[in-house]
Amino acid sequence: MMGVLWFWLVGCMIVAYVVLDGFDLGTGVLHLFVAHREDERRMVVQSIGPVWDGNEVWLLAGGGTLYFAFPWLYASAFSGFYLPLMIVLWLLVVRGVTLELRNHIDVGVWRALLDGLFAVASLLLTIFLGAALANVIRGVPLQADGYFFLPLWTDWRPGVHPGVLDWYTVLGGLLACTALTLHGALWLSLKTTGEVERRAARLVPVLWTVVLVLTLLSVPATMAVQPATLVNYNRYPVTYLLPLAVLGSLVATLLLHRRGQAFRAFLGSCAYLACMLVGACWGLFPTLLPATTGADRSITLSAAISSPYTLHVGLLWWIFGMLLAILYFTISYTMFCGKVGRVSRHP
Amino acid sequence: MNPEVMHRLQFAFTVTFHYLFPQLTMGLALLIVILKTIALRTGDERWDQAARFWGRIFGINFVFGVVTGIPMEFEFGTNWAQFSRMTGGVIGQPLAMEGVFSFFLESAFLGLFLYGEKRLTRTWHWLSSVLVFLGSWLSGFFIIVTDAWMQHPVAYQINARGQFEITSFLGLLTNPWAILQYLHNMCGAVITGAFVMAATGAFYLLEDRLQEYARIYLRVGVTVGILASIAIIFPTGDLHGKYVAHHQPVSIAAMEGLFHTEKGAGLVLMGQPDETTGQIDNPIVVNSVLSFLIYGTTKAEVQGLDAFPRDQWPSTLPLLFYAYHIMAGLGTYFVAVMALAAFLLWRNRLWTSRWMLWALLLSFPLPYIANTAGWMTAEIGRQPWLVYGLLRTGQGFSSTVSASNTLFTLLGFMGLYTLLAILFIVLIYREISRGPGVEAHALTTH
Numbered sequence: 001m002m003g004v005l006w007f008w009l010v011g012c013m014i015v016a017y018v019v020l021d022g023f024d025l026g027t028g029v030l031h032l033f034v035a036h037r038e039d040e041r042r043m044v045v046q047s048i049g050p051v052w053d054g055n056e057v058w059l060l061a062g063g064g065t066l067y068f069a070f071p072w073l074y075a076s077a078f079s080g081f082y083l084p085l086m087i088v089l090w091l092l093v094v095r096g097v098t099l100e101l102r103n104h105i106d107v108g109v110w111r112a113l114l115d116g117l118f119a120v121a122s123l124l125l126t127i128f129l130g131a132a133l134a135n136v137i138r139g140v141p142l143q144a145d146g147y148f149f150l151p152l153w154t155d156w157r158p159g160v161h162p163g164v165l166d167w168y169t170v171l172g173g174l175l176a177c178t179a180l181t182l183h184g185a186l187w188l189s190l191k192t193t194g195e196v197e198r199r200a201a202r203l204v205p206v207l208w209t210v211v212l213v214l215t216l217l218s219v220p221a222t223m224a225v226q227p228a229t230l231v232n233y234n235r236y237p238v239t240y241l242l243p244l245a246v247l248g249s250l251v252a253t254l255l256l257h258r259r260g261q262a263f264r265a266f267l268g269s270c271a272y273l274a275c276m277l278v279g280a281c282w283g284l285f286p287t288l289l290p291a292t293t294g295a296d297r298s299i300t301l302s303a304a305i306s307s308p309y310t311l312h313v314g315l316l317w318w319i320f321g322m323l324l325a326i327l328y329f330t331i332s333y334t335m336f337c338g339k340v341g342r343v344s345r346h347p
Numbered sequence: 348m349n350p351e352v353m354h355r356l357q358f359a360f361t362v363t364f365h366y367l368f369p370q371l372t373m374g375l376a377l378l379i380v381i382l383k384t385i386a387l388r389t390g391d392e393r394w395d396q397a398a399r400f401w402g403r404i405f406g407i408n409f410v411f412g413v414v415t416g417i418p419m420e421f422e423f424g425t426n427w428a429q430f431s432r433m434t435g436g437v438i439g440q441p442l443a444m445e446g447v448f449s450f451f452l453e454s455a456f457l458g459l460f461l462y463g464e465k466r467l468t469r470t471w472h473w474l475s476s477v478l479v480f481l482g483s484w485l486s487g488f489f490i491i492v493t494d495a496w497m498q499h500p501v502a503y504q505i506n507a508r509g510q511f512e513i514t515s516f517l518g519l520l521t522n523p524w525a526i527l528q529y530l531h532n533m534c535g536a537v538i539t540g541a542f543v544m545a546a547t548g549a550f551y552l553l554e555d556r557l558q559e560y561a562r563i564y565l566r567v568g569v570t571v572g573i574l575a576s577i578a579i580i581f582p583t584g585d586l587h588g589k590y591v592a593h594h595q596p597v598s599i600a601a602m603e604g605l606f607h608t609e610k611g612a613g614l615v616l617m618g619q620p621d622e623t624t625g626q627i628d629n630p631i632v633v634n635s636v637l638s639f640l641i642y643g644t645t646k647a648e649v650q651g652l653d654a655f656p657r658d659q660w661p662s663t664l665p666l667l668f669y670a671y672h673i674m675a676g677l678g679t680y681f682v683a684v685m686a687l688a689a690f691l692l693w694r695n696r697l698w699t700s701r702w703m704l705w706a707l708l709l710s711f712p713l714p715y716i717a718n719t720a721g722w723m724t725a726e727i728g729r730q731p732w733l734v735y736g737l738l739r740t741g742q743g744f745s746s747t748v749s750a751s752n753t754l755f756t757l758l759g760f761m762g763l764y765t766l767l768a769i770l771f772i773v774l775i776y777r778e779i780s781r782g783p784g785v786e787a788h789a790l791t792t793h
Binding site: 049050051053054056057059060061062063064065067068069070071072074075076077078079080081082083085086089090092093094096097100101104105143146147148149306307309310313314317318321322324325328329331332335336 | 407410417421428429431433434435436437438439440442443444445447451452454456457462463466506513516745747748749752759760770774
């Protein structure tokens with residue numbers, strides 16, 4: 001019971017990370033396209049500057065929670081995905097530094113370099129995040145000792161010994177990339193003004209169409225690569241509402257955007273991302289990491305869960321900590337709500 | 348190539364580079380609260396302006412601390428998988444709490460502190476600096492709880508799967524080792540902050556500009572600096588050292604370079620330990636002092652390395668010896684230089700004593716070296732164990748990650764961090780040469 005609870009608590013933290021950091025990643029992908037002049041760039045950076053770091057903390061808090069609730073999963077997955085995770089770390093370093101420090105540089109050439117690096121790092125991160133999720137759904141070649149090591153690529157086909165990148169995970173990467181870019185475009189049309197807002201808004205329908213196509217493609221692809229994802233859905237048919245909610249929120253996003261309701265459109269995109277992730281988690285449950293080398297080697301909830309005392313104590317401080325975190329986020333987002341000004345100078 | 352060595356090198360390199368930034372932000376967080384408190388109580392705008400300047404320095408350091416800190420949490424899993432699998436139920440707990448309790452707090456209120464001053468009342472802005480301080484010091488606490496459990500495991504049992512699990516959450520958080528190490532470590536962070544602040548003040552006075560701010564920085568930096576420099580030796584260093592001597596006697600013997608068990612053991616101030624001959628070359632020794640420092644009497648017997656089997660000696664023993672001596676030597680120097688500066692400050696002669704200002708200016712890198720050496724002492728002293736006495740380092744690394752892959756990523760980190768270091772130096776140099784009180788400072792806005 002505790003195991004099931006922690007599965008979904010970690011799931012919630014991943015959703016929070018993707019929904020929150022998702023918009024600043026998407027903003028990073030877009031900023032070269034929607035902001036051309038320096039004052040426009042500043043407006044874009046200002047829209048995420050005070051909040052991106054807090055958003056990224058969800059990744060750390062989620063990772064830490066995974067660590068103590070499912071130590072074996074954490075150990076096996078993190079060492080098995082060694083190379084892609086290191087690349088993700090480097091990208092996170094580059095992205096954080098370039099975003100925060102561009103405004104400290106007053107030489108145009110160097111600032112342009114930082115802007116470019118920020119965009120590239122954001123883009124690659126969105127792809128890697130999607131590919132990571134697709135890897136977990138597809139499964140990994142777990143050995144008898146519960147560990148594995150994935151090369152970056154092998155023959156680009158999912159199979160018993162796939163690489164991190166194969167056609168399926170690349171599809172997942174592209175889907176995440178466009179979905180988060182759409183998320184970012186909706187954030188920008190909510191937070192910015194003038195030309196930037198108009199350019200971001202113009203990109204929404206284009207991105208939306210690609211997201212829709214890729215989402216629809218991902219369904220048969222997932223069923224082909226990992227048929228076991230359907231087991232839970234067939235056992236509880238009511239959960240087929242989840243994929244419907246995915247489509248519903250995606251359609252609602254575009255309709256609300258067309259009506260000029262930027263905030264609600266953004267919420268629609270949040271709902272889309274959340275439903276996609278919850279749907280994927282539900283497809284996996286109660287497996288945490290499927291094995292391509294035989295189902296008996298899969299890492300399951302009951303095998304990886306920590307001891308009851310650890311989880312009980314953890315639950316107490318976790319609930320308290322989450323209430324505090326929600327309070328901080330409310331204060332912070334309220335304080336910086338509304339459209340960002342053109343260039344507000346430091347006092 | 349030996350995979351264990353590669354994993355250790357990568358972790359050591361990334362964590363050493365990382366800790367250059369948090370030691371300053373934790374120290375500065377306290378100093379900024381002091382500046383903001385005086386500003387709030389006196390209503391003097393100069394103290395606000397002084398705090399704003401250090402807020403900018405804090406902000407730059409914070410970014411580097413964050414981006415180099417994320418790899419640390421990941422590396423537990425990527426490089427130390429077997430260790431993580433066995434201990435996750437224990438140390439995963441404080442690591443997750445760091446994210447939940449300190450990073451959310453710190454990131455939210457740093458955003459408000461740096462970018463929200465115009466939107467906040469004076470009291471709220473002061474409060475945001477206090478909350479940033481709280482967040483950063485909590486973060487240090489959780490990390491030290493993690494390390495302390497590895498140094499001195501308490502409140503655990505080993506379950507049927509061979510994994511460690513905690514038996515008392517409170518016991519984990521109140522591990523005596525953690526409390527002592529935390530107090531000692533935070534003094535170290537405050538010393539870094541105080542020396543950097545005092546050095547900046549000295550720089551402006553020597554440059555003959557921004558006198559008002561320079562005096563504020565020197566006054567705060569030297570006052571806090573002398574207090575922290577004393578506190579890091581007595582009581583925190585003294586108590587922590589005695590605790591280590593009690594629970595890791597072999598580490599103390601190696602740190603002090605004591606190869607043979609002795610009554611009335613002398614304190615080696617300098618020398619080069621030779622592991623093969625079992626003696627110190629070119630020693631400078633003060634008789635009986637080591638016995639006194641550990642046991643309070645000059646006659647006491649101190650166990651030397653020969654009292655322990657060779658496979659329990661800390662690996663890379665000479666490095667441990669040097670790290671410890673560098674830390675202790677610099678700690679003594681800090682008291683001397685800060686006491687002198689404090690005396691001159693008290694007699695109102697500091698502003699004109701150029702030699703003292705030069706000494707303060709040139710001393711700013713030393714706390715970084717001392718803090719690094721202190722952590723090396725703690726972590727090399729723990730070897731050859733990951734969890735002291737229970738899990739050897741050779742049993743904890745990720746066996747599926749080859750030495751070649753680790754070298755690949757270590758080189759990647761070295762390259763990336765070299766670029767970061769260059770960027771950091773350029774940015775800090777610019778901020779310091781620009782100085783506080785520059786209005787319409789477009790470059791810090793978001």
